[in-house]
Amino acid sequence: MSETSTQPLERSMLEQQLKRAQQAQRKLLELNEVNQRQIRGLVECVHHLSISCKGQNLELDNRLAKLRSRLASEKQVDALLPELAALCRTLQSQAQHSQREVKGSQEAMASLAKRLTQLADLPEGLQRELTFFQQEMKKPVYSIWEHLPQLRRLVGYYEALLSERLASNTPLEVSPKHQQMAHELAQLLSELEFRPENRSTIAAVKAELAGEIGVESLLDAYQQVLDLLTGEIVREKNSSQQFLFAINDALNVVREAVSDNWNLTVRNFGNQRELNRKLSSQCNALGDSVANATELEQLKQHVSKELAQLRGMLEKREQEDQREFMKLKESMEQMRKELSAITNEASSYKEKLVEQQRLNMLDALTQLPNRAALEDRLKREYRNVRRYGSKLWVAVVDIDHFKSINDNFGHTTGDKTLQVIAMALKNALRKEEFVARYGGEEFVLLLPEVDEEHVALILNRTRERIKAIPFKFRNDRLTVTISVGAALVAGNETIQETFERADAALYRAKRQGRDRVEIDN
Numbered sequence: 352m353s354e355t356s357t358q359p360l361e362r363s364m365l366e367q368q369l370k371r372a373q374q375a376q377r378k379l380l381e382l383n384e385v386n387q388r389q390i391r392g393l394v395e396c397v398h399h400l401s402i403s404c405k406g407q408n409l410e411l412d413n414r415l416a417k418l419r420s421r422l423a424s425e426k427q428v429d430a431l432l433p434e435l436a437a438l439c440r441t442l443q444s445q446a447q448h449s450q451r452e453v454k455g456s457q458e459a460m461a462s463l464a465k466r467l468t469q470l471a472d473l474p475e476g477l478q479r480e481l482t483f484f485q486q487e488m489k490k491p492v493y494s495i496w497e498h499l500p501q502l503r504r505l506v507g508y509y510e511a512l513l514s515e516r517l518a519s520n521t522p523l524e525v526s527p528k529h530q531q532m533a534h535e536l537a538q539l540l541s542e543l544e545f546r547p548e549n550r551s552t553i554a555a556v557k558a559e560l561a562g563e564i565g566v567e568s569l570l571d572a573y574q575q576v577l578d579l580l581t582g583e584i585v586r587e588k589n590s591s592q593q594f595l596f597a598i599n600d601a602l603n604v605v606r607e608a609v610s611d612n613w614n615l616t617v618r619n620f621g622n623q624r625e626l627n628r629k630l631s632s633q634c635n636a637l638g639d640s641v642a643n644a645t646e647l648e649q650l651k652q653h654v655s656k657e658l659a660q661l662r663g664m665l666e667k668r669e670q671e672d673q674r675e676f677m678k679l680k681e682s683m684e685q686m687r688k689e690l691s692a693i694t695n696e697a698s699s700y701k702e703k704l705v706e707q708q709r710l711n712m713l714d715a716l717t718q719l720p721n722r723a724a725l726e727d728r729l730k731r732e733y734r735n736v737r738r739y740g741s742k743l744w745v746a747v748v749d750i751d752h753f754k755s756i757n758d759n760f761g762h763t764t765g766d767k768t769l770q771v772i773a774m775a776l777k778n779a780l781r782k783e784e785f786v787a788r789y790g791g792e793e794f795v796l797l798l799p800e801v802d803e804e805h806v807a808l809i810l811n812r813t814r815e816r817i818k819a820i821p822f823k824f825r826n827d828r829l830t831v832t833i834s835v836g837a838a839l840v841a842g843n844e845t846i847q848e849t850f851e852r853a854d855a856a857l858y859r860a861k862r863q864g865r866d867r868v869e870i871d872n
């Protein structure tokens with residue numbers, strides 16, 4: 352082929368190569384453009400990140416500053432990848448740290464809110480809000496941004512409370528908490544035993560405490576209860592004092608009698624020795640007279656005289672003995688009387704103490720064993736569980752919606768209802784089982800030696816019996832129900848722990864609609 356024929360071909364190839372090179376260059380320019388846009392985007396993003404993270408963590412600040420300066424000089428994003436990975440790690444650990452901080456702050460705020468709710472006289476609305484707030488604080492929060500509004504809310508509650516307190520020139524009011532305390536005092540009064548002459552006063556105070564009560568009446572009621580209690584204590588103290596004085600007097604008499612007897616005995620001993628001495632010298636004189644006698648008639652006269660003297664002495668001694676014996680008898684009699692008076696006094700005091708002890712173990716309203724008696728019994732039953740491995744169920748019984756009976760029909764009706772239910776509970780049990788009024792409208796049953804499959808049967812039967820009682824309040828027929836939670840004393844748990852499980856079961860029974868028995872498994 353000639354040189355002239357190859358030229359156009361070469362030229363066309365060169366043109367094509369040039370075109371491809373031009374295309375590639377355009378592509379490169381485009382890519383460069385994209386790269387630059389990405390870097391600009393990254394620069395902007397890092398800039399914003401730096402602003403929003405500033406001051407949170409020194410290491411993070413430094414990394415971001417370094418990245419910003421690298422971005423200013425770097426042309427390729429790839430070269431920045433190790434920096435970006437390190438930044439990611441720092442950001443991750445910072446996020447974890449923030450979450451921990453938020454959690455700590457949440458807990459501190461929850462505890463603050465709780466303390467606020469415990470403040471006396473907290474306005475009802477605020478109390479409700481705070482309770483709601485406390486519930487919300489239990490939900491997990493993942494960022495500081497969710498946390499901040501909660502913080503603002505808590506500050507708001509503080510502010511509200513503060514301005515309410517500062518503005519309160521308002522007269523004293525009975526808060527729900529005071530009302531609750533008044534009810535508790537009424538309940539306590541039901542558990543105490545007072546003298547018959549004070550019972551009507553106590554009933555009146557109780558009725559007042561149980562109803563809607565004003566500050567003045569509440570203070571009066573407290574004063575009255577204190578007076579009555581002080582009176583009972585003083586009376587008890589006086590009667591013990593009188594008893595001790597009586598014993599002391601009696602012992603003084605006995606002591607004097609014993610000391611008289613002793614003196615008498617000492618005197619007698621001295622008199623007897625004197626008499627014996629005289630008798631012996633009289634006998635000696637008589638012996639001498641007999642030995643030296645020369646005349647029988649003279650001796651006879653002498654001996655008769657001496658014998659008369661001896662007889663006189665013996666008679667005198669017998670009279671003295673008689674007198675002393677009478678004195679001794681009298682003083683022994685006196686002592687016997689005093690001792691029998693002391694014995695009588697002591698045994699009547701003992702009877703009183705035994706009666707008082709019995710009353711102390713009984714709930715005055717329902718006549719069921721009270722909390723102290725329950726504790727006594729529990730100790731014994733628990734000992735049997737530990738010693739012989741026997742079974743013991745603890746069941747906590749609570750009357751449903753009892754407050755509404757008090758509210759709708761009065762406290763006295765509430766009291767009567769308690770008495771009827773207490774009796775029903777008592778009658779539902781076998782003699783080795785035990786029921787006590789634990790307080791308020793709560794009772795505790797102890798069921799020893801009952802199998803798991805029977806316990807629910809027994810408790811449900813008791814529940815049904817109470818439900819079937821035909822209560823009639825102001826011509827309305829009403830059904831009163833109970834909820835029950837029961838637990839078996841297990842393994843090596845304490846009785847307190849069993850109680851807590853029974854209580855939790857009762858709570859479940861209430862939550863699941865009441866009028867039911869829940870057994871803790």
Ligand SMILES: Nc1nc2c(ncn2[C@@H]2O[C@H](COP(=O)(O)OP(=O)(O)OP(=O)(O)O)[C@@H](O)[C@H]2O)c(=O)[nH]1
Binds near residue numbers: 535
């Ligand atoms: N009449 C009378 N009421 C009492 C006695 N002791 C406690 N109470 C009242 O019993 C009520 C108990 O009410 P709450 O604890 O609110 O319970 P409840 O109304 O039974 O409601 P639930 O237990 O939730 O079903 C309170 O109003 C107490 O004042 C008492 O000796 N006599």
